[in-house]
Amino acid sequence: MLTKVTRFTNDAAGLEKTLRLFQALTQILAFHSLSPAPYLHARKQLTLGRRYFRLLKWVDAFGESYRAFTESTGLVGVLEVGKWSCLGIYLWLEMLTIFDAMGVWEREWAK
Secondary structure, eight states, X not given: OHHHHHHXXXXXXXXXXXXXXXXXXXXXXXXXXXXXHXXXXXXXXXXXXXXXXXXXXXXXXXXXXXXXXXXXXXXXXXXXXXXXXXXXXXXXXXXHTHHHHHTSSOOGGGO
């Protein structure tokens, strides 16, 4: 059992899911606590930690979009290219907002 847990948390996807679990637990604790501030701060830090795993995922999404563009045909190909392109754009924009989330480069309009 311990070996399975260790193997799961050593994988990037497993670690991201574990952080998501901890984030959900802090949300529950903040809701049921008389002073939710420390739990909300922990949730914010866990959210930021999860975003580091998605920092350069946009490169993979655009790579999949290009692969679908060159290999797929017809309506399925158009839908696949659209799917991966939209995901790539979303992840690229999320990468640009990480500086605001870290508090490094805060913008007034982002509040």
